[in-house]
């Protein structure tokens with residue numbers, strides 16, 4: 224099913240906190256996100272996203288079924304990688320498996336390629352994160368390689384997969 228992506232609004236904090244206050248979501252993300260994740264944490268995140276440079280960060284609320292169900296963002300890299308962006312996303316667990324993640328990734332990539340000079344968007348899911356790898360594949364990303372022992376999450380050394388989508392891939 225399709226979702227809507229739109230800029231963050233301050234009123235989204237309660238829905239955002241509900242989605243992210245979940246270890247099944249957080250265990251697939253990078254460290255540094257508080258747990259429990261409170262409405263105040265969500266307000267701080269939204270405040271930060273609303274202050275980012277609009278040419279560096281492309282951050283959106285994912286809306287479906289009348290509420291904010293998740294978060295997605297593409298973030299421009301620096302230096303020689305300045306025309307590359309890294310994408311990250313999550314969907315609240317009650318809404319998994321309905322196509323929203325795939326829809327959000329496709330929409331954000333389309334929007335970033337249409338409205339910026341970015342030519343490459345990449346993602347680095349944990350190798351065991353089959354759902355994330357699958358949505359990247361469904362959105363047209365190419366698997367570029369296995370990054371062995373690239374992370375330590377919850378005390379376990381973990382491989383990651385590198386996926387990327389080029390602007391020219393979707394012309």
Ligand SMILES: CC(C)(COP(=O)(O)OP(=O)(O)OC[C@H]1O[C@@H](n2cnc3c(N)ncnc32)[C@H](O)[C@@H]1OP(=O)(O)O)[C@@H](O)C(=O)NCCC(=O)NCCS
Pocket residue numbers: 247248249251252311312313314315318319320321322323324325326346347348349352353354355357358
């Ligand atoms: C990854 C995530 C965003 C996927 O969102 P979603 O809305 O459930 O994704 P979709 O419904 O669009 O697609 C999920 C696909 O993964 C597949 N899938 C789910 N679990 C799977 C598993 N354990 N093994 C194989 N495939 C799996 C589904 O079958 C579906 O593919 P299909 O359409 O071919 O059947 C969501 O699970 C999530 O937020 N997880 C926690 C945070 C996270 O992992 N973020 C990404 C970090 S890189």
